[in-house]
Amino acid sequence: MNLTLKVWRQRNPSEKGGFKTYKISGISADMSFLEMLDVLNEDLSDKGEDPVHFDHDCREGICGMCSLYINGQPHGPHQTTTCQLHMRSFKDGDTITIEPWRANAFPIVKDLVVDRSSFDRIIQSGGYVSVNTGGVPDANEIPIPKVIADESFDAATCIGCGACVAACKNASAMLFVSAKISQLALLPQGKVEKRERAEKMVAQMDKEGFGACTNTGACSAECPKEIKLSNIARMNREYFSASLSTENV
Amino acid sequence: MKLDSKIPSGPLAEKWTKHKFNVKLVNPANKRKYEIIVVGTGLAGASAAASLAELGYNVKAFCFQDSPRRAHSIAAQGGINAAKNYQNDGDSVFRLFYDTIKGGDYRSREGNVFRLAEVSVNIIDQCVAQGVPFAREYGGLLANRSFGGAQVSRTFYARGQTGQQLLLGAYSALSRQVANGKVKLYPRTEMMDVVVVDGKARGIITRNLITGAIESHSAHAVLLCTGGYGNVFFLSTNAMGSNVTAAWRAHKKGAFFSNPCYTQIHPTCIPVSGDHQSKLTLMSESLRNDGRVWVPKTQEMAEKLRKKEIAPKDIKEEERDYYLETKYPSFGNLVPRDVASRNAKYVCDEGRGVNETGEAVFLDFRDAIKRDGEDAVRGKYGNLFDMYQQITGENPYQTPMKIYPAVHYTMGGLWVDYNLMTSVPGLYALGEANFSDHGANRLGASALMQGLADGYFVAPYTVGDYLANLPYEKIAEDHPEFKKAEDDVKARVKQLLTINGDKTVDHFHKKLGKIMWNHCGMARNAAGLTKAKEMIRSLKEEFWSNVKVLGTGEELNLSLEKAHRVADFLELGELMIDDALHRNESCGGHFRDEYQTPEGEALRDDENFAYVAAWEYQGDGKDEVLHKEELVFENVKLTQRSYK
Ligand SMILES: Cc1cc2nc3c(=O)[nH]c(=O)nc-3n(C[C@H](O)[C@H](O)[C@H](O)COP(=O)(O)OP(=O)(O)OC[C@H]3O[C@@H](n4cnc5c(N)ncnc54)[C@H](O)[C@@H]3O)c2cc1C
Ligand code: SF4
Ligand code: FES
Numbered sequence: 001m002n003l004t005l006k007v008w009r010q011r012n013p014s015e016k017g018g019f020k021t022y023k024i025s026g027i028s029a030d031m032s033f034l035e036m037l038d039v040l041n042e043d044l045s046d047k048g049e050d051p052v053h054f055d056h057d058c059r060e061g062i063c064g065m066c067s068l069y070i071n072g073q074p075h076g077p078h079q080t081t082t083c084q085l086h087m088r089s090f091k092d093g094d095t096i097t098i099e100p101w102r103a104n105a106f107p108i109v110k111d112l113v114v115d116r117s118s119f120d121r122i123i124q125s126g127g128y129v130s131v132n133t134g135g136v137p138d139a140n141e142i143p144i145p146k147v148i149a150d151e152s153f154d155a156a157t158c159i160g161c162g163a164c165v166a167a168c169k170n171a172s173a174m175l176f177v178s179a180k181i182s183q184l185a186l187l188p189q190g191k192v193e194k195r196e197r198a199e200k201m202v203a204q205m206d207k208e209g210f211g212a213c214t215n216t217g218a219c220s221a222e223c224p225k226e227i228k229l230s231n232i233a234r235m236n237r238e239y240f241s242a243s244l245s246t247e248n249v
Numbered sequence: 250m251k252l253d254s255k256i257p258s259g260p261l262a263e264k265w266t267k268h269k270f271n272v273k274l275v276n277p278a279n280k281r282k283y284e285i286i287v288v289g290t291g292l293a294g295a296s297a298a299a300s301l302a303e304l305g306y307n308v309k310a311f312c313f314q315d316s317p318r319r320a321h322s323i324a325a326q327g328g329i330n331a332a333k334n335y336q337n338d339g340d341s342v343f344r345l346f347y348d349t350i351k352g353g354d355y356r357s358r359e360g361n362v363f364r365l366a367e368v369s370v371n372i373i374d375q376c377v378a379q380g381v382p383f384a385r386e387y388g389g390l391l392a393n394r395s396f397g398g399a400q401v402s403r404t405f406y407a408r409g410q411t412g413q414q415l416l417l418g419a420y421s422a423l424s425r426q427v428a429n430g431k432v433k434l435y436p437r438t439e440m441m442d443v444v445v446v447d448g449k450a451r452g453i454i455t456r457n458l459i460t461g462a463i464e465s466h467s468a469h470a471v472l473l474c475t476g477g478y479g480n481v482f483f484l485s486t487n488a489m490g491s492n493v494t495a496a497w498r499a500h501k502k503g504a505f506f507s508n509p510c511y512t513q514i515h516p517t518c519i520p521v522s523g524d525h526q527s528k529l530t531l532m533s534e535s536l537r538n539d540g541r542v543w544v545p546k547t548q549e550m551a552e553k554l555r556k557k558e559i560a561p562k563d564i565k566e567e568e569r570d571y572y573l574e575t576k577y578p579s580f581g582n583l584v585p586r587d588v589a590s591r592n593a594k595y596v597c598d599e600g601r602g603v604n605e606t607g608e609a610v611f612l613d614f615r616d617a618i619k620r621d622g623e624d625a626v627r628g629k630y631g632n633l634f635d636m637y638q639q640i641t642g643e644n645p646y647q648t649p650m651k652i653y654p655a656v657h658y659t660m661g662g663l664w665v666d667y668n669l670m671t672s673v674p675g676l677y678a679l680g681e682a683n684f685s686d687h688g689a690n691r692l693g694a695s696a697l698m699q700g701l702a703d704g705y706f707v708a709p710y711t712v713g714d715y716l717a718n719l720p721y722e723k724i725a726e727d728h729p730e731f732k733k734a735e736d737d738v739k740a741r742v743k744q745l746l747t748i749n750g751d752k753t754v755d756h757f758h759k760k761l762g763k764i765m766w767n768h769c770g771m772a773r774n775a776a777g778l779t780k781a782k783e784m785i786r787s788l789k790e791e792f793w794s795n796v797k798v799l800g801t802g803e804e805l806n807l808s809l810e811k812a813h814r815v816a817d818f819l820e821l822g823e824l825m826i827d828d829a830l831h832r833n834e835s836c837g838g839h840f841r842d843e844y845q846t847p848e849g850e851a852l853r854d855d856e857n858f859a860y861v862a863a864w865e866y867q868g869d870g871k872d873e874v875l876h877k878e879e880l881v882f883e884n885v886k887l888t889q890r891s892y893k
Binding site for chain 1: 296299300303314315316317318319321323324333335371373374375376377378379380382383384385386387388389390391407408410412413414417420421422424425427428434436459488489490522523525526527528530531636639640642705706709753755797799800804805807808
């Protein structure tokens, strides 16, 4: 197929960016979206132009490194990661607009690459169970009902891609933060610290400049791992019970 | 130089306990005076960095991705082994040890492998304590499955995302230490060189991938946890950024490289669909528990399939060749990876491949769906089936999957002793980056186990033993050795940017990949290897005179990053060829056409080749020198591996 690409180009964080239009041909339906961009980049390199920079690594939909806002949707038209999007989802003659994630807490690094280290700092603020290596009980001494384990698992599958933030008009990180809080709050291992954890992670989220929840569910609708909105409700519960209990002290 | 593996003396089962008692300890108050560099934040690196920081050392952790959570370990699907014997099916530390040694075709060290099996049980406890959501039974206890050539159910799993969940566990422990101020993170930073002062590793040189800044980092010890080098084949199941650069630069600074030719070709991957392909996707081999592998009995039938004149369902039962079940009645579809891969190659070489390229076999779930129902199959493999459909556009509930072997894992790596120290004092290698535990073939679900064993339970002891003898003073970062290494790196960046030829980096990478796959892949022979060596040499020459790297060194520059990596792959490729050529036997993943049994199985030569090959770098373009570490087997008897 032949396509027209409108791609956001920006040399560095301080320079002003803008769209550039490229024509590309000979794209097969079996290619992944990123392989299509590989073809574009080989063309550009051959012509001596700087290739389009974008993040990616596993190309299997699991590392969360790829991003891209495609035709107004994070990760494009399907509820999957960009690396798992295939060109059979487009048709000959299409124009495709490709932008980076847009959020104050995700500053642009170059072209389509953004800085998501704010997510790491949120996890550092409390997204863990405080255990050291060694000296822990036998794994089967902590039985966990399968339904609870499965629910925790559903939340744990978040890949930290940031599509939820990109999808939200307030650029809120609630879905990402709530997924981690839920995963740990549901498990006996994580229960002990659940209030403190919620408090610290929410505080860090605010500090990073993420917006407030719009309650529209755009995040969950675009999340490639189908993280549920119910996690946000659980997080709010944990958070409010945390603030109540500290007031009581 | 004689290689000393430093395996403790005494009975196998007591070696590690005894060693832990004998290692020197660093006083808790003094630990904060030591700085440790950990390169890589996959399972090995994240677990080591977190555990060392918990002990009180100051740690700097580096990775090239934007976050430590994205290390390639995240992609592991199937599971992690541990000798818990929760299923009461006869598993034990000794059995896991035995299976791993045998699976590795008797080319690994008894002492290391036993320790691996021994600490495997601690890993599961640790991960559960961190909140890793392993699969559970209705009673609330942990579930297991059998995996990749094992006859007991000892594999713990988290749906098809085991690596992700284990890595997120290790990443959370790491994040906690970042918050505690004990670990400083350096994401989007690539290690470019190791700095050796007075024979000891004392730091590294890095390139900040965003700004291009070349920087020196001094430390008391350096741990390389930088993963495997499967991308030397261009197409593999590894992540796009996986590379050999860190290990290779260490090799050039004196660390021996072991068994580079031992590569694992995984039998169940989605076949190549065209020239545009940038990577191959693994379908977890847990699928072989329920899927049946087959091709048509005749070439004619396969030809019709390839031309799409008939569909798989048109082929009658008696016209199907379930070749693994027939050839290996006791293991059937669950034979080890090397055996399954090689047999897929054989049937395709016979003209019985089932897709347009002729390089694919069926993995069929028809019978499992009939037996257990579609829902049960969906429950076990749903996400894998979805992924398959995404990529191929075919529905595996209705038509059999097509699979073909692809490069997946590298058993070779930096030579390390029992303490995981390389031949350069103070320089360690953990995880897939070392050569240590899998011999000539790795069993499924054993890499995650090894990475976490090295990081959580081995390095924290053995690194302390080394540091206990080292003065607290750090080498200054303006020491001439650091300066020199920085200058070398800068010169190389400049060189790559000024060649200004007319072929892209990928052009060279693809060419190298083809040479390696055709001549040093699933089967090798002396003639092909000799030819390949010449081809790589001239490709390398062409690279350094005709590669085109655009942009500058002072910005995010993906082609420059790739150029560095491909330059190192070109050198590694040649060493792999030398290693494959010198090993005049077949073992595990290294299959030499000239050395096979009448049934076409790998024919080892224990008398002449029961050793670890450790290669020493001699300088640009010079052949490397081979050192041999003889393998001593006191607890297992070397037999012809049989899975009949
Ligand atoms: C698709 C797939 C599925 C798998 N499934 C399983 C399974 O089910 N069970 C199993 O046991 N094994 C499995 N494996 C193998 C296993 O995942 C790997 O062997 C293991 O995760 C490697 O871990 P590691 O910590 O050694 O390295 P990695 O996880 O590869 O991490 C390497 C780290 O080093 C960093 N790095 C590399 N080079 C540099 C450099 N020059 N400078 C700075 N940083 C650098 C990277 O940023 C990264 O952080 C699978 C592998 C693949 C490819
Ligand atoms: S919640 Fe979903 S969209 Fe958000 S980071 Fe996690 S996986 Fe990505
Ligand atoms: S590249 Fe890893 S999720 Fe897309």
